[in-house]
Amino acid sequence: MSKENKSKKLSRRDFIGRASTGAVGSIVLFPAISSGNDKREEKISKTNFKMLGTNSLTLKVNGKKISAKVNANTTLVELLRDHLNLTGTKVACNSGECGSCSVLLDGEVVYSCHMLALDAQGKSVTTVEGLMDGEKFHPVQEAFVEEDGLQCGFCTPGQVMAAVSLLNNNPTPTKGEVMNGMAGNICRCAAYPKIIDSVLSASKKMKV
Amino acid sequence: MAQKIIRSQYHLYDEKIDTMAEVPDSELKPLPKNKDLKVIGKSIPRIDGNEKVTGAAIYTFDKTFVNIAHGRTLRSPYPFATITKIDTSKAEKLKGVIKIIHTYNTNEISWYWGNSKLFDKTTRYEGEEVAFVVAETEAIAEKAVRLIKVEYKELDFVINPVDAAKEDAPKIHEGGNIPKRRGHSTYSRGDFEEGIKNADVVVEEKYITEVAVHNPTEPFCSVVKWDDEQLTIWDSTQGIFSVRDSIASSLKIPQSKVRVITEYMGGGFGAKLEAGKYSVMAALVSKEIKRPVKVVLDRREMNLAVGNRPNSYQTIKVGAKRDGTLMALGLTNYGSMGAYPAGAGAHWPLRSLYKCENVTTSEYSVFTNTGRARAFRAPGHVQGTFALESILDDVAEKLKINPLDFRIKNFAPIDQDSERPYTSKKLLEAYEVGAKAIGWENRKTSGSDKGFIKRGFGLASQIWWGGGYPPAYATVKMNRDGSVQVLCGTQDLGTGTYTIIAQVAAEVLEIPIEKIDVLIGDTQATPYAPSSGGSNTAPSITPAVYDGALQIKEKLMSGASALLEVSQEKLVYSKGEIFESDNKSNSLKASEIVRKMRERVLVATGSRNESTSGYRVNTFGVQFADVEVNTLTGKIKVNKIVAAHDIGRTLNRQTLENQFHGGVIMGLSYALHEERVVDEFTGKVVNANLLDYKIATMLDTPEIDVIIVSEADELVSAVGAKGIGEPAIIPTPGAIANAVYNAIGVRINSLPITPDKVLMALNKEV
Known part of the structure; x- marks a missing residue:
């Protein structure tokens, strides 16, 4: 606790x-x-x-x-x-x-409840547990914490996985592409604006 | 620090609560303004963020035990029926089924304030609990649920509150569908009829809003475990103490024997303020089978049985003078409580938002054969504000007054019920900055935009309570190594409660936030704090944390004075260190003081101080909407929302913005998408899932500008923070509805404003 x-x-x-x-x-x-x-x-x-x-x-x-x-x-x-x-x-x-159950299957995001x-x-x-590289956060995880891309956090693992998949396929998405790419993940707290910020920020981090 | 007992009055939702509370005896020095602070008000990343992004956070949903058993509920398929027989023989034969309980093999446990039982022989809505199966796995339990044979006698039902209020409607309870207690409530001041008579313009309109379902992402769930007579419940709840007390009373065991734990919870929005039947059912079986039991509701159950925002059928009549002075406001409203008592009113905004001498309201909270309503993020205020702000725009248009000027003209400087001043009301400032941020001057005459995509602007104001109240406590502990723990009986619904607690302690004790450990959501380990409802969490608990931290600081100062042999007035506290003002080398670190005082842990329990009496505590704000309506498809796109609010002190800019975004988008979702649909011929909910029950996705996200016009409200508490969860959602639907009207020039008087309604409204005009 x-x-x-x-x-x-x-x-x-x-x-x-x-x-x-x-x-x-x-x-x-x-x-x-x-x-x-x-x-x-x-x-x-x-x-x-x-x-x-x-x-x-x-x-x-x-x-x-x-x-x-x-x-x-x-x-x-x-x-x-x-x-x-x-x-x-x-x-x-x-x-x-x-989309809360999103995981990557051979690198592509899938709904694991539906498979x-x-x-x-x-x-x-x-899964979200497999994203870290040793002790290091994945840039998407880092960005979600810094940009506050979550509230209750229950949909967050799914959001994070969807974002990883999106950025793998499109490393430099526009805001519109993020919104389209992440639309399959509902956040009832509606932290959407900061999730968008998180994904865009992660994109920048991953470019470096 | 010495304590005293006072009379504490506050609003929790629309209920005026009168209680006694223990508060600090002496006045607490108010926390300085944010510009002079180092931690509070800043965008500090939430301290539980890492656990949430790595999947390490354990929610009730994730909690398990080696020998855990799983529960599933059999629910009535009919809107209104009596049970004549339950046959569990087939289900019991299924391998892996452990226990089945229902009305014929369980002691009666009263539910819904004596209006029903844990298992009632009469089921009054589709989804009401009939039996509870515990099995080795959830899948086996579910299979067993389907094998139970129940014989029902179906009864005539009613689902619409206006129909249910009629004399000849099927009676859901013996006393009829309008309960004596709070079924019909009225309010009046001045003389409404006289006000209408003296008005130059009178407008009367009807408004309908639909039932909306909370649908938090984390399912309603409990894990229960008995250790002899001690019951521990991990519950996804907004009120650990309220759950504890309800369960103790249902099971007739001492409150001290029930421990409720909520470490992480995945959203509630009001639906998780009370103990669930499932927790009690699981506890009953768990005790008998001597194994922990987990019960998780599925999405369909959540859409049927654990709360919703009631619908409203409002008729509003407004009279105004040619100069814009409001002369009379009248409302009648019917709202559906569902099958058991709940609040279904919506009159508060009309009663309190604008200045008007003559007001009358008459509201009916009506039983219907549908799932019972529960508080849902600003209960009553969201639907009430939508209707009120819609009609006020119509009146303004008739008077040829700009809608914003009309609101400013009718600004209410004091509370009109009590004739007391507000602790703070910076609504005029909010109007000014908000109008500038949205570009209000670009608003055209309604319906005048050319082209098939029409743009419009609208606004709505907001009033809510959310000042917090005593009693609320927090225990602050400092260890020998200088690390600090804060214990508080609150819970973090995702709003950032963990983080603001750490911020307040870090600010006062001037130590890095990393050194602060926060323990909440455990009735056994923490002092009492209220349920998280009514936007009262931050304003109730942060002053208690502040008091506790100040007491620790005082103890350290006193200890240092004795240890250094210097009078306390000559000592200075800075960054966790105390030194003599004239001789800085004569100093001690906090950790050294604790050690030398021969304390293992320095402990202090702070309490929330009382609000200054003689005032009304409210939050205020305005939201402006900029929308585009496609007149060929009927689709509405919200471009931008400006939210300008007076909510006291900002505790954490980042989490505040986030919660405002969430409220606005949830309001947008309610305004444009959300509607629980019940088939009137079968009484069944036809969209009890997340596909057909429409919730805003990321694609609906508008640009949102959050502007806070307030500083600390020192009359409210020493911290001066007020709640934001509910203020954020209240004005959004009204602002969007008014912007849609401004775009197309046709009024849509019901929510949600779906494309079909837009197209029908436009056709009607042609």
């Missing part, structure tokens, strides 16, 4: 600990979970039904190879949040209407 001000010193550990894909290297998930905590895994395998899928799936998540057993109807966001404990990706509508996990077979998924 304590909110230490970490504006200059948020360490990667701080959130890797909470939202980890586990130890370095390839991980086999059966039942699909790894939190780096053996006791916890054991308990989950005993009590948690959602992990009992029958379909094998191999994909990369934030650069790490993941093998998992999932149900045919498990969505990509369920795999990320419930199985891999990557709770940075949010769900606000669960039907492809708002089956099995459809990510062999692909590479990047």
Whole structure:
């Protein structure tokens, strides 16, 4: 609950600990979970039904190879949040209407609530947890903090991922291009003007 | 510092609250003006920003436990029905189902102030709770919900408040659809009929606004966990203490046994001010199965069952003299409360915004077979201001007076109810700078723009409360290493509460903001602070933080005086260090003082000081809109909004701007897009999702100019800040509606102003 001000010193550990894909290297998930905590895994395998899928799936998540057993109807966001404990990706509508669950699939932004996990077979998924380079923020993350491109922050991971994808495809967008490119991500707090500023500022940072 | 108990009066929404409160005994020295401050007022990045952009922030939605079970709710598919049988046998056989509760196997728990129960045998709107399933996974729970067989007896229903108010309407509650308590409310001053008689111009119009749904992005959700008799609830809420008390009372357990935690929450806008049935249902089952339970509402449930802004059917009659003097203002209004009691009025702007001696209002808050209303960002004021400002523009046009001059002419210098002065009212200044910023002189005669895209300008004014109030407390702790913790029983809805708390402490103690740790949203760890509603959070809690930090400073000074053997008057506090004014080398750092005082932690609890009596505390403002209307497609584009407001002291320019942007865009969204649609033949909501319920996206974003015309309001508190969340949204729909009229020269008397309405209005003129 304590909110230490970490504006200059948020360490990667701080959130890797909470939202980890586990130890370095390839991980086999059966039942699909790894939190780096053996006791916890054991308990989950005993009590948690959602992990009992029958379909094998191999994909990369934030650069790490993941093998998992999932149900045919498990969505990509369920795999990320419930199985891999990557709770940075949010769900606000669960039907492809708002963009809170945006992640990158082979570099392109997708709604992870609107996609089956099995459809990510062999692909590479990047979530908000995978954006940092070591201890360093992605320029988009940096810009969102500096320009205050958020309020409650719940849609923010989705906004950040949409912005990364937009800038990957168009490194120097106009304001209009930002507005069009980000229109699939609803922010009910309507921090839109500052999200636009954030994306434009990130574009400048990435040029350098 | 010594405390005393006073009588504290304030407005929370349209309710006048009379309470007792503990406040500082002696008067607090007001915080200096922003230009003399180093941290407050500046654009300090929010201190929780990093956690939010990295996904490290854990919301209630993200909270989980190893052995957690998941709850889902079965809801009534009918607008009005009685349950005759519930058969859970099939559902119970489903592997992974743990427990199902409903009206036949649960003790009665009163809900909605005795008007209903946790599980009522009569369901009065589509979406009302019928049964609650707890299972190993959410998917299994959902599947089980579908396997429960319920036999209903459908009843005749009514969804429109005007129909529901009629004698022969289906009765939703025994006492009828207009409850005795607050169902019909009236207000009057002067003599309305006499005012109309003496007027040169009289205009009467009807206005309709539709039901809007809060739809915060974070779902309504709770995680509940029992440790013996101690219940912990992680809840996405705007009021941790109010949730705590409601749950304790529902479960008949001591308040001390309930701990409510809200570390991060993804928006509320008024909908998350009260405890949810889902939290109580989850707590009941959790206790029985001895496992933590998580319950998350889906988007459809959120559009049906957890609040909305009521609609309004307003008739307004205005009389004015040829010189523009308002002679009479009259309003009748019907608003839909939904199936259970809620405020559905809209008369306050008409009653208080402009000077007028003769006012009469008559409002009906009516039961309908729809989801119950809840406070929604400036309840009543948004719909009321839209209608009032629309008709005032019509009157101004009849009088051939510029709409801005008409408002200035009817400026109300004092509160007309109490005849008391305002602590501050810089509305005239706001008119002046706002008009300049929008280019008001470019406004043409309505409907005179040539071409098929027509441009128009409009304005609307704003009045709201939002001065904050005692009681509100904050505990400030200084550790031996000089680091500081602030504990306060408030919650950050996304408005930047964490950051302004740190700013105030950093300002007073003159230490870097990085050294300040803020803990809020935990009933067990923090002193009491009020729910975050009515734009009262910042103005209530920042003076308490200020008082707490001042007390720490005073303790350090007193300690230094003893340690340095120098009288306190000769000591100077600067940047976390205390030195003798004549001998700067004789000094001690704050951390040294704490250590040498043999304290582990220096602790002080500050309280919000009382507002100066004899005044009315309000916020004011005006917004100007510049719009373009495509007369071929009916589409409206808002080019620019200028928001000029008197809201006391700016605490953080960046987060203030952001919240104003949000309010304006939410107002734009309400004015042009948002409408919960209920099918009148089935009583079902047909757009209970984010695709069909239209919310403004980034493409709707206009240029927004935020101008603050006020400094600290010292009569309100020692910090002098007032709330901004609600002032930001109130005038936007009215300003846009007036700009649309100015563009096309035809008045659209209902919200949202959708393209079809624009085209129909234009055709009517042809």
